[in-house]
Amino acid sequence: MQDSEIQKELTEKEEQSAVAKVFNYRLVKEKTAGGLMYILTIASLVLVVVMGIGLYLKSAPIFEEHSLGELIFSSNWRPLKGQFGFMPFIAGTVWVTVVAVLWVLPISLLTAIFLTEYAKSYVKKYVFPALDILAGLPSVIYGVWGTLLIIPWISNKFAPHFVDFSTGYTVLAGGIVLGVMILPLLVSLFIEIFSSLPTELRDASTSLGATKWQTSKKVVLKKSFPGIMASVVLAISRAMGETIAILMVCGNLPEVPRSILDACYPIPALIANNYGEMLSLPQYEAALMFAALILFVVVLVFNVISRVILYRVEKSYA
Amino acid sequence: MKHFEEQMMRFLMFVATLIVFGFVFSIVYAILKQGWGSMSWDMITKLPGGGFYIGKEGGFLNAIVGSLYIVGASTILGLIISIPVVFFLNVYLKSQSKTAYIARLAYDVLFGIPSIVYGAFGFTIMIYFGLRTSVLGGIIVITLLIIPIFIRSMDEVARNFPRDILDATYSLGATRWETIAVVLRQIAPGIATATLLSIGRAIGDAAAVLFTSGYSDSIPTSLSQPAATLPLAVFFQLSSPIKEVQNRAYAAALVLTIIVLILSILGRLISSKFSKNKL
Numbered sequence: 001m002q003d004s005e006i007q008k009e010l011t012e013k014e015e016q017s018a019v020a021k022v023f024n025y026r027l028v029k030e031k032t033a034g035g036l037m038y039i040l041t042i043a044s045l046v047l048v049v050v051m052g053i054g055l056y057l058k059s060a061p062i063f064e065e066h067s068l069g070e071l072i073f074s075s076n077w078r079p080l081k082g083q084f085g086f087m088p089f090i091a092g093t094v095w096v097t098v099v100a101v102l103w104v105l106p107i108s109l110l111t112a113i114f115l116t117e118y119a120k121s122y123v124k125k126y127v128f129p130a131l132d133i134l135a136g137l138p139s140v141i142y143g144v145w146g147t148l149l150i151i152p153w154i155s156n157k158f159a160p161h162f163v164d165f166s167t168g169y170t171v172l173a174g175g176i177v178l179g180v181m182i183l184p185l186l187v188s189l190f191i192e193i194f195s196s197l198p199t200e201l202r203d204a205s206t207s208l209g210a211t212k213w214q215t216s217k218k219v220v221l222k223k224s225f226p227g228i229m230a231s232v233v234l235a236i237s238r239a240m241g242e243t244i245a246i247l248m249v250c251g252n253l254p255e256v257p258r259s260i261l262d263a264c265y266p267i268p269a270l271i272a273n274n275y276g277e278m279l280s281l282p283q284y285e286a287a288l289m290f291a292a293l294i295l296f297v298v299v300l301v302f303n304v305i306s307r308v309i310l311y312r313v314e315k316s317y318a
Numbered sequence: 319m320k321h322f323e324e325q326m327m328r329f330l331m332f333v334a335t336l337i338v339f340g341f342v343f344s345i346v347y348a349i350l351k352q353g354w355g356s357m358s359w360d361m362i363t364k365l366p367g368g369g370f371y372i373g374k375e376g377g378f379l380n381a382i383v384g385s386l387y388i389v390g391a392s393t394i395l396g397l398i399i400s401i402p403v404v405f406f407l408n409v410y411l412k413s414q415s416k417t418a419y420i421a422r423l424a425y426d427v428l429f430g431i432p433s434i435v436y437g438a439f440g441f442t443i444m445i446y447f448g449l450r451t452s453v454l455g456g457i458i459v460i461t462l463l464i465i466p467i468f469i470r471s472m473d474e475v476a477r478n479f480p481r482d483i484l485d486a487t488y489s490l491g492a493t494r495w496e497t498i499a500v501v502l503r504q505i506a507p508g509i510a511t512a513t514l515l516s517i518g519r520a521i522g523d524a525a526a527v528l529f530t531s532g533y534s535d536s537i538p539t540s541l542s543q544p545a546a547t548l549p550l551a552v553f554f555q556l557s558s559p560i561k562e563v564q565n566r567a568y569a570a571a572l573v574l575t576i577i578v579l580i581l582s583i584l585g586r587l588i589s590s591k592f593s594k595n596k597l
Contacts, residue, residue, distance in 0.1 A: 030493040037406035040399060041417070044424040044469075047462070051431070051439050058442050110327075110334035118331065127335060129586055130342045136515075136582045137345065137575065138522020140549040144556065144571045145345045148352060180341050187338070211320050213327040234430065241432020243525035244553055268434045268525065275441070275529055292438040296431065303430040307423055 052296060059290035061282060071290065077254040084287040086294070091256045092171070092264030096246065097239045099175025099260055101232065104183050109228070112190030113216050117202075135184035143248030146177040151249060154261075163261055169251030172260040177245050182235045189234065193227035193313060194220055230309035237302035241295060243268035267291050346575065353572025356565030362573065366535045378555075378570050383537045384545035387453055388527065389520045392460040396516055399461070400468035401509070405501060407469075408476040409484065409494055422473065429466035436463050437529040444530060454541040456531025463526055464516040471515055475508025476501070507592035514585040518578050524549035548574045 062071065066084060074085025115124060155168030197220060205215040221228070251263025252273060271291050274284070360377045367376035403421075411418040440459035449455055479501065487497045502509070524547070532544035533554065548570055555567035 026493055026496070030495040033402075033495045034406070034410055037402045037410065041403050041406050041421045044403075044421055044428060044466075048424055048427060051435070054439055054442055055435075107334045107337055110331045111338055114331035114335050118328070119335075123335075127338070129582070130339055132582050132586065133342055133346070133579065134338070136518045136522075136578050138518075138524070138549055138578060140522065140524050140552045141345065141349060141571055141575055141578075144352075144552060144568070145348050147556065148348045149344065180345075183338065183341070211324040213324045214320060216327075237430055238432075241430075241434060243432065243434040244549065248553070248556070268432060271434050271438055272525055272528055275438075289438060289442065292435050296435050299431055299435070300427060303427045304423065307426045311419075311423075 048300070052293075052300070055289055055293040055296055059286050059293050062286035062290050065283070075256055079281065079284045079287065082283060084283070084290075086267075086291065088254045088256050089265055089267045089270050089291065090294070092250065093240055093266040093268075095171045095257050095260070095264055096174040096178055096250065096266055097236055099171060100178035100182060100239050101236060103175070104179035104186065105232065108183055108186035108190060109221075112187050112194060113220065115187075116191055116194040117212060117216050117220065131184045131187055134180070135188070139181070139242060139244040140248075142177050142181055143245040146173055146245060146249040150176050159261055166261050167251065167263075169249060169263055170261050171250070171257050171264045174246050174250040174264065174266070175260065177249050178239050178242055181242060181245065182239050185238060186231060186235050189231035189310075190224075190228065193224045193231065193310075196314060197223055224313070226309055227313040230306035230313070233302050233306040234310075237299045237306075240266075241268055241299055243272050247272055267295055271295075346579075349568075349571050349575045352568040353575070356569045357572055358569070361566060361569045365537070378546070378548075378551045378566060380535055380537050381546040381548045381551035381570060382573065384453070384531070384534075385521055385548045387538065387545060388456045388460055388531060388547060389517055391457045392464060392520055393513060393517055395457070395461045396464045396468050397509075397513065400465050400472065401502070403469050404472045404476050404505075405498055407473060408479060409497060409501060413477075422470075425466045425469050425473075429470055432525070433463055433523050434525040437526040440526065441529040450542070451530060451532030451544045452542045453531055453538050453545045456527045456545060456547070457541075459526045459530045460520050460523065463523060464520050467516045467519055468512050471512040472505060472508050475505045475512075479504055507588055510588050511585045514581045514588070518581045521577060522549055522574065524553055 062084065065082070071084055071086055072090065073087055074083070075087040076083040076085040077088055111127075115127060119127070150173050151168035153168075154170060154173055155166055158172070159166035159168070159170075201219050201223065202215050205219045206212070210218070246266050247269040250266060250269060252265045252269055253263040254265050254270075255262070257264040271288050274288060358377075360375065362377055362382060363379060364375070364377035365379050407418050407421060436459055440455060440462070444450075444455045483500060483504065484497055487500055488494075527547050528550060531547060533546050533550055534544040535546070538545040551570045552567045552574065555563050555570065558564060558567075
């Protein structure tokens, strides 16, 4: 009897305080808004996870008949016969990306050093908008540029020195186009890293009689090495996912390329090219979703590693 | 010796920068030259007519309107979703917060995920809900694609937002939510440049809409109809063997390039105008 009375009293008190809270609607607004925004913010993380799970579930049927090793290392791509070897596509992606990074890394490093260490502000006033334009141009425009200029150049001028005949739709073409596409990203990441380096370090070096280049080489480049590596990894992951431009210039033959003058067929091009047909064969759809899953996982891992390193770099000098 | 090295490196750096310029001019010039030759008034004011894909008359108004629909809607949706997130990250959470760190990392990762993966993922979701390729699908996927860009570029601006202003509003008795008006006014230029950046990315993306909004020769009249987009108009028409159709691809590429160039110039103007008298 007494217990229930106390209980009653307690609930009444609770109700009263709840009523008081409701009346302070400004605080309620603050809290609900906060809660909603918290959900929105966390949704980003959820989206990453859901994407991974969704792609895995969709590609699961293919694991029933093929092992992971077989899928990745086999070169037999005959979807109609149920053979799904992804080696040609993985090799194509790696070849194109390596070619792109190899030629564009020295150029972007030199440009970034030039802009942070040497250039006067009026030079920057012209270079930055140019980089902006490069960064803003859509993938398909790079593809058109590739087919207009790069393909004929390879086919008529470059390839005849090495092979009898080339259509121009090659690893090299993909590498060149992709390189130009990641150039602005690399330059802007490098500039950010170099300019976060304290000026005192440079002053110390020059006061010992080092020239500007010696300072750049032995202080700036050396100090920012982790950041440079992280940027390159980030650029690689960007390059691997590029689709339309690559689709337009790579030739799209499902064979492992043996030289940079062979055609290749990177993973994104495979997905984009076959999406219409894939619904007719469940295994085929699963295979293409597996291709998307490979891309997703590699890009995810590369991005997390490089971003964490870049955050640290940013923080250490901030 | 070291001065020789210095001179040589200087020269190489100069050359590298020139190469960057060379690429910009080469691309813009190639597109302008090829596009201008095949441009006509009909291209941007007419829908594809009968026999369009074997070189008969018509234009690509369907692609221009389709792109505008999708980009317009997803930009507005993107703004509505990302402004609260940026506000939450910078006002509600402390700068050392673990949640903020993880959320920023997640958005950076989402920014890095290729649009083709967004497309494939969006496509599976659409099948799950029984949707066909449609404007709606395109809008959803493009919104997901540009939210990370919105958030990360606004966040860059909001992070440098002076804390004193927040303290001033708190001392006047405002709750954290009520400071939103002050914060928004302060980061307005950042919102503007982020919007332009996102529009640029949204209008140029082909891989994501390839799966989700499909392609059609007419202007969509409802959300459930497929729509053409400019990048896909370029891509599909360029693969045609017929000269006239290819020329239309170049004209569409020209339109797309001009839009992107205008966005880029506007972005520069806004950021330079506001960085002069920043607080």
